[in-house]
Structures are given as structure tokens and as C-alpha cells.
Amino acid sequence: MTSPTSTERPAAERAATVPEASPAPVRGRRRVPGWLIGAVAVAVVACLPLLNLPLPGVLPGPTYMPGSLHLMALCMVFAALALSYHLLYGVAGMLSFGHALYFAAGAYGLAVLLDRTDMPLLVAAAVALGAAILLATVVGAVSLRVSGVSFAMVTLAFAQAGNVLARRNPQGVTGGEEGIGLATANVPGALVGVVNTRNMFWVALASLVVVYVVVTWVQRSRAGHVVEATRENEMRVRVIGQPPYLIRLLTFVIAGTLAAVVGMVYLLLQSQAVPTITSADFTIQALIMVVLGGVGSRWGAVVGAVVYTLLDQRLSVLAGSDLVESLPTILHVPLSEPAFILGVLFILVVLFMPGGIAGGTRRLTGRRRGPAGPATASWMGRRGAVAGADGACGARIGPAAAGDRAETRWQLPRLVVAHPRASFTWCTPGRSARGREPR
DSSP states (O other), X not given: OOOOOTTXXXXXXXXXXXXXXXXXXXXXXXXXXXXXXXXXXXXXXXXXXXXXXXXXXXXXXXXXXXXXXXXXXXXXXXXXXXXXXXXXXXXXXXXXXXXXHHHHHHHHHHHHHHHHSOOOHHHHHHHHHXXXXXXXXXXXXXXXXXXXXXXXXXXXXXXXXXXXXXXXXXXXXXXXXXXXXXXXXXXXXXXXXXXXXXXXXXXHHHHHHHHHHHHHHHHHSHHXXXXXXXXXXXXXXXXXXXXXXXXXXXXXXXXXXXXXXXXXXXXXXXXXXXXXXXXXXXXXXXXXXXXXXXXXXXXXXXHHHHHHHHHHHHHHHHHTSHHHHTSOHHHHHHHTOHHHHHHHHHHHHHHHOTTHHHHHHHHHTTOOOOOOOOEEEXXXXXXXXXXXXXXXXXXXXOOOOTTOOOEEEEEESSOOOOOTXXXXXOOOTTOOOEEEXXX
């Protein structure tokens, strides 16, 4: 019987060393990037003035007609306004009743400068924007000293003061109840007149894209993460040394600045600024747009604003039609008031679609979010992370060896509270964050 040599191994040992065939990876369905969908949507909308597409009941005529272009441009202006309010309410959780003040500051500021000075359009717009930023900073610095209902009431008081100022027409500046018209002497001819409505359509589309990009950038930035954490639990943000007041003030000013820019585009589109855009009712309209589309959803705010604007404009036509006039009194009276129909629609959305249009779309497409489980965050560090399972400081998790850059992961219910010497790291359910220990 021969013994096995060094080159011969038992069959059992050889079989044990044979690598097992790994199962073939399962290829999942690749999702289309959101930016690609947005780019295609913008390209399609930009081509509408060049097409002859009739939409009966939605638009007053084909898409290339001035009336239809004006209505679609107005939808995009209000969509940009709703996005700015989404940043304030949907991201920061600040319910403001004075957001229309900055929209009106942009519109009235530009109109007054064009009427009283010889500034070119861009220079006047820059000066009006600077004044709007200063106004938002002052109002925000005062209003954010309180929170909740008190914050809403303070912003409402400032908005009412702006409304009174616009209606009183101090020294003939604001035009009083009639408003102030657009002085076209220093405005490019391509933006003036019914024949140039197509150009204003593209200007409104460009403003919507710019506002959407800025809101997305702010929401995904470090400041956006901090302000979302402040919305969830301000005390925990204070514990880790972050300044909630300054972060919320920055968000407030950015939202007001975007609203002022949209107000200038509104002035160019409507050729007039009237006192109604300074009222709290105008802010409530923006709030309804955000809630209708879905609080917390950017594209939901855009869709909600478009749906609300189309209903508001087209229901006015329906209210004066012969069909409504021929109905019995019990139906004629409510259907002749577009505000009543919009109010009923808003109530139905709140009761039966709490997530708005965005939430309803997710449910219909079967892409429901999973249950709000513990959030996941990661911190690259040499000494390990300091965090508690209940969000409190003091529990050290897995300290790594010296010089090791291994990643440490932990699970927390809502907010990651890191060691004071570490950079701010937080997450909410369904999100993740990454920080790095300072040298």
C-alpha cells in the first residue's frame, strides 16, 4: 500500500478545496436617473410654443397661441413660488403666513425702480433683489426668535404691514388699489407685448428650472440636512453644538430670495403688480399648492401648483358658462364660486390623500416606502463613533485600531448624536449621512 506523496492529496481534501460555484447575480431593474427625467420634461415643455397641440378644457386654445402660452407661463411662475415655499415649510418645517411679502417685494421693487429711475432691467433687478434679501434677513431675524404658532403670527403681521403699505400708496409710489404698471422704456422689446408671449414663456421656464436646482442643492447640502434635523428635534441639534437659529435664518433668507426672483418674473409676465400679491391669502394659496402636491416633495410642489393654477383659471370660465347658469339654485350658487370648489378639493385631498399627489402616485405605482425603521448612518474615523442607541451621547461603538480607516456603522431611531469633537452627523428614517473625525 503506497502512501500519498506531497503532490497527491486525498480525494476528500481535494474536493474540499474546490470552490463552489457562486450563484449568478440577480440583475434588478435599473431606475432612470431623476435628472434625466427632469431634463426630458424641460425639453418637452420648452417645445410646446412650437407645437400645435389643442388641450380642450385645460388650455383656451392650441399651445402656440398667446393665451395658452400666458396660462402655462403663469403655471410655471406659481410652481417656482411653491418650490420656494416648499423649502420653507416642507424642508424646514416653518409655517409662514408672510411668504407673499418677498414675492411682492421683488415685483413692486422692480416696478418702482423701472418707473422712477433710468436703470436697465438687469441693474434694477439686482437692486430690487438686494433690497428683498435685506428685507428677508430683517424679518427672519425677528420672526425666528419664536416658533410654532407665534412664528406664523409674526410673519402674518409683517405681511399685513406690507399689504397696508401697498394699498395706502405712499407718495404715489405703489399705485394704491390699482397697483403699479410695468414701465417698458428700459425693458428689452423681446419681453414686451402679446406677440412676445413665447419669449416670456421661456423666461418663466428658465426661472422654474433655476429655482428647482437651487432648492435641490440646498436640500441636499449640509445646511439642508441640519435644518431637517432641527425640524425633527431642535434640542438634539443644540446638544451637538449646531446653531439651529442661524441655519433656519439662512433657509428663511434663501426661500425669500427665490420668492423675490419669481416675483420679478411675475411682473414681466403680468405687466403689473397689484396689492393682492402682498396679502396673506396669496401665501395661503402657495401653502395649498404645496399640500396638494405633497409636503416634502419637490416635484409634488410643482405639480400641485400647476393643478391649482389651471383649476383656478379654468373654473372661473366654467362659473360664468351657460351650463352653470341653467342649474338649480342649490347647485348654481356653489359652482359659480371657484374658491368653493378649490376648498372642497383641498379638503378631499387632506382627508383621503394625506401625501398629496406625490403620495398618491407612489401608492398607485406600487413603490411604497417601507416602514419607518431605524436610520442608518456611517462615520469614517480612527477612534470609532460615539453615539447612543436612543440618540444620547456616551456609548462608544467599535473603536478601530490606530491608523485604520475602516467604516463604522450604527443604527439610531432618528438622529445620530456624535461626539462633540466629531463633525456633525445625523440622519432621519430612510436617509444616511457621513461624517469625518477632525484631525
